[in-house]
Amino acid sequence: MTRWFLVPLVLALVAVGPLPADAQPKDTLTVALVSHAPTLDPHMHFERVGILVNINMFDSLLHKNARLEYEPSLATSWKALSDTQWEFKLRKGVKFHNGETMTPDDVKYSFERVLDQKKKSPQYGNVRAIKEIRIVDPETIHIITDKPFPLLLERLVFFPIVPRKHVEAVGDQAFGTTSPVGTGPWKFVEWKRDQLIRLEAFDQHWRGKPPFKHLIIRAIPEIATQVAEMKTGGVDLIRNVSADLIPELRNHPQTYISSAPILRVHYVELDMRYPPFDKKPVRQAANYAVDKQTIIQKLMGGLGQIVATTVQPKAFGFDPDVKPYPYDPKKAKELLAQAGYPNGVDITLHSAFVEFRPVFEAITQMLTEVGIRTNAKVWDPGPAWNKVLQGEGKATNGYYGSWGNYSVFDADAVLHPLYHTEPGSWIGKWYTRVEGLDGLIDEARSTVDQARRKRTYSRIQNLIREEAPAIFLWTQYDTLAISRKVEYAARGDEWLWLFDAKPKR
Amino acid sequence: MLTVVVRRLVRLLVVLAGVSLVTFAILHVSGDPVSLMMSEAPEADRAVLRQAMGFNDPLPLQFARFLRNTARGDFGQSFFYREPALPLVLARMPTTLLLTVLAMLLALGVALPVGIYGAVRRNSLLDHGATLVVFLGQSMPVFWTGIMLMLLFAVQWRLLPVSGWDSWASLVLPAFTLGTFSAPLLMRIVRSSMLEVINLDYVRTARAKGVTEWFVICRHALVNAALPLVTVAGLQFGLLLGGAVITETVFAVPGVGRLIVGAIRQLDFPIVQAGVFLLALIVVVVNFTVDMLYIYLNPQIRVR
Numbered sequence: 001m002t003r004w005f006l007v008p009l010v011l012a013l014v015a016v017g018p019l020p021a022d023a024q025p026k027d028t029l030t031v032a033l034v035s036h037a038p039t040l041d042p043h044m045h046f047e048r049v050g051i052l053v054n055i056n057m058f059d060s061l062l063h064k065n066a067r068l069e070y071e072p073s074l075a076t077s078w079k080a081l082s083d084t085q086w087e088f089k090l091r092k093g094v095k096f097h098n099g100e101t102m103t104p105d106d107v108k109y110s111f112e113r114v115l116d117q118k119k120k121s122p123q124y125g126n127v128r129a130i131k132e133i134r135i136v137d138p139e140t141i142h143i144i145t146d147k148p149f150p151l152l153l154e155r156l157v158f159f160p161i162v163p164r165k166h167v168e169a170v171g172d173q174a175f176g177t178t179s180p181v182g183t184g185p186w187k188f189v190e191w192k193r194d195q196l197i198r199l200e201a202f203d204q205h206w207r208g209k210p211p212f213k214h215l216i217i218r219a220i221p222e223i224a225t226q227v228a229e230m231k232t233g234g235v236d237l238i239r240n241v242s243a244d245l246i247p248e249l250r251n252h253p254q255t256y257i258s259s260a261p262i263l264r265v266h267y268v269e270l271d272m273r274y275p276p277f278d279k280k281p282v283r284q285a286a287n288y289a290v291d292k293q294t295i296i297q298k299l300m301g302g303l304g305q306i307v308a309t310t311v312q313p314k315a316f317g318f319d320p321d322v323k324p325y326p327y328d329p330k331k332a333k334e335l336l337a338q339a340g341y342p343n344g345v346d347i348t349l350h351s352a353f354v355e356f357r358p359v360f361e362a363i364t365q366m367l368t369e370v371g372i373r374t375n376a377k378v379w380d381p382g383p384a385w386n387k388v389l390q391g392e393g394k395a396t397n398g399y400y401g402s403w404g405n406y407s408v409f410d411a412d413a414v415l416h417p418l419y420h421t422e423p424g425s426w427i428g429k430w431y432t433r434v435e436g437l438d439g440l441i442d443e444a445r446s447t448v449d450q451a452r453r454k455r456t457y458s459r460i461q462n463l464i465r466e467e468a469p470a471i472f473l474w475t476q477y478d479t480l481a482i483s484r485k486v487e488y489a490a491r492g493d494e495w496l497w498l499f500d501a502k503p504k505r
Numbered sequence: 506m507l508t509v510v511v512r513r514l515v516r517l518l519v520v521l522a523g524v525s526l527v528t529f530a531i532l533h534v535s536g537d538p539v540s541l542m543m544s545e546a547p548e549a550d551r552a553v554l555r556q557a558m559g560f561n562d563p564l565p566l567q568f569a570r571f572l573r574n575t576a577r578g579d580f581g582q583s584f585f586y587r588e589p590a591l592p593l594v595l596a597r598m599p600t601t602l603l604l605t606v607l608a609m610l611l612a613l614g615v616a617l618p619v620g621i622y623g624a625v626r627r628n629s630l631l632d633h634g635a636t637l638v639v640f641l642g643q644s645m646p647v648f649w650t651g652i653m654l655m656l657l658f659a660v661q662w663r664l665l666p667v668s669g670w671d672s673w674a675s676l677v678l679p680a681f682t683l684g685t686f687s688a689p690l691l692m693r694i695v696r697s698s699m700l701e702v703i704n705l706d707y708v709r710t711a712r713a714k715g716v717t718e719w720f721v722i723c724r725h726a727l728v729n730a731a732l733p734l735v736t737v738a739g740l741q742f743g744l745l746l747g748g749a750v751i752t753e754t755v756f757a758v759p760g761v762g763r764l765i766v767g768a769i770r771q772l773d774f775p776i777v778q779a780g781v782f783l784l785a786l787i788v789v790v791v792n793f794t795v796d797m798l799y800i801y802l803n804p805q806i807r808v809r
Contacts, residue, residue, distance in 0.1 A: 039587075218757070222754055234666065
């Protein structure tokens with residue numbers, strides 16, 4: 001009777017065919033992401049996982065190299081003609097994957113597609129300021145904005161150009177699922193939803209052929225599974241490796257680690273409308289209370305860079321002369337007493353930043369030690385958390401979170417959402433009340449004169465350093481685990497620009 | 506007989522309506538999908554969308570509309586995919602069903618022989634060993650079993666692929682993981698119901714007639730012992746579908762469970778509603794079939 005017991009086992013072993021592990025051909029690069037975007041149409045989603053795939057299939061007018069400097073892509077040169085008008089020279093003879101040559105009409109169409117409100121593109125808000133695309137001659141277009149739009153070049157780094165004739169022929173639906181066509185290094189082969197996207201090198205790509213002939217993007221939701229795939233050679237590259245996994249993957253015979261500081265800043269936003277954080281000394285005390293260096297060393301694998309405010313070193317407008325709050329618990333206690341809390345005060349802080357839960361707990365413990373006795377509440381990201389975040393502010397004194405600037409390397413991309421109080425801001429409208437700050441943010445927005453903007457951002461950083469609408473912490477690192485067969489390095493913009501990936505040896 | 510069938514069918518419909526109501530209610534108190542869909546848009550734009558999607562109507566009206574559309578098989582457009590929800594769910598259903606059925610077969614394939622052996626050779630070494638395995642199996646959560654099996658069979662011994670759904674080999678680990686969840690309980694049921702019948706008079710009579718032990722156990726004892734097993738296996742099928750949600754996430758299987766988990770995170774109401782409804786439908790249909798099978802297997806009910 002016990003023989004029955006063996007049947008499934010034997011079957012299982014017999015069924016084992018050739019395994020993907022170690023058997024991968026050298027011209028294939030396999031990347032794991034946690035999921036796929038809802039569509040491959042680069043204009044009809046705004047998902048990080050989708051952008052990472054799209055950039056390898058589509059080109060934009062501009063590109064950024066690994067040092068994050070602007071580089072020509074489909075535009076070979078560009079200049080501002082006035083505060084509201086830009087000129088772009090287009091690259092000649094660029095081929096789409098279907099063999100057609102790119103024309104200015106395709107560029108114009110690509111913008112109009114996103115600006116057409118009927119198409120409901122989630123990227124509409126990014127380029128809303130663009131009023132008109134004017135074709136000047138077969139190699140020149142003008143982009144006209146309705147007001148000065150200093151972020152234009154940043155937005156154009158991910159603004160893929162699509163072939164008008166093809167899109168109109170196959171329709172939006174098919175373009176996003178079965179027949180996406182771009183000018184990028186890899187062209188589309190197949191998409192098995194929630195499984196893999198298969199791409200193949202495009203022979204006529206204007207940069208030349210990418211080093212890997214095949215590019216496969218698998219969807220693997222569980223990080224433990226991704227790590228297991230890395231160790232067995234099932235995938236060559238995974239993202240968002242957390243601090244606890246780094247030692248294991250760094251020393252593994254199959255994998256190495258590549259890490260880069262990214263445009264994501266951590267902070268504890270303080271609710272300035274209610275006690276105790278309506279008082280400046282208390283907010284400053286909170287900043288003196290947190291030992292940032294120790295947290296980075298002990299809890300984040302050393303991967304973090306302390307910042308003075310939420311404006312990051314890589315963003316335009318960063319002022320290195322503004323210095324971070326030092327760790328000074330004695331000073332924190334003094335300030336607290338000065339604000340009328342000699343015996344300390346009780347507060348509640350919230351967070352839905354699950355991967356950094358130990359960090360959150362360390363911060364609240366350090367606050368408690370100087371007398372800001374903190375009750376830490378951790379939430380699941382999702383609807384309930386959104387309610388807390390946007391709540392009337394009575395239940396919360398602040399929250400620990402992070403901001404990724406939507407990958408825009410400009411001080412505005414963090415200052416406006418976090419501290420401006422107009423209804424269109426993200427969180428500042430609920431938490432921040434700093435006199436004069438709104439006006440300064442608006443002022444820096446209203447010109448494309450970069451020298452003037454830089455001066456304004458310096459003033460803003462000095463102001464918020466002093467007023468402390470948040471506990472300023474550090475910038476996060478993006479950490480990749482990469483197969484030892486592949487040469488690649490993490491980028492500061494979290495892009496996976498796989499044209500730069502090469503087989504080793 | 507006919508009244509029994511009709512009564513069961515009515516109950517089936519009531520359960521489905523109940524499941525729909527619960528899903529609908531939970532989703533509608535869980536937050537505002539419009540805020541999530543248009544997080545950066547001005548409030549005025551959101552209000553327009555909310556109105557257009559009917560979120561401003563009273564909840565009973567929304568539920569009535571939902572029931573009417575459901576009856577027509579229309580669950581609406583997925584907010585995230587911008588495609589009709591039902592085909593998105595249906596496309597992933599074969600994967601989930603295959604996984605669940607394989608897990609069920611594996612569980613039965615283990616539970617039947619081991620359970621029977623445990624009953625026939627009570628207190629033998631294998632019987633005690635099996636009891637131990639039962640406790641182990643029942644106390645391990647599915648995601649943990651999955652990761653342990655993955656580490657052993659895929660990472661350590663390299664016998665099977667880590668994850669994916671592209672070859673028969675890649676079905677083995679998820680099916681085993683899920684099967685491990687059900688096998689222990691089924692094994693206990695087989696063992697105890699076999700024990701109940703194995704000492705009854707008719708079994709002894711059969712033995713006395715000189716029928717082979719094998720035939721006595723399979724033909725006489727097992728058929729009678731199978732009744733509770735059928736019921737429990739039917740119920741377990743529902744649990745397995747639930748377990749498939751986790752298994753699919755761990756092993757990156759492109760099934761309905763993973764789709765629903767993602768949809769819950771994105772407040773994609775149509776996908777969640779379509780997915781939960783279809784899974785509920787499968788569970789009630791399986792249980793209905795079990796009820797019918799029960800009637801067939803147990804003449805006492807048929808006669809009554």
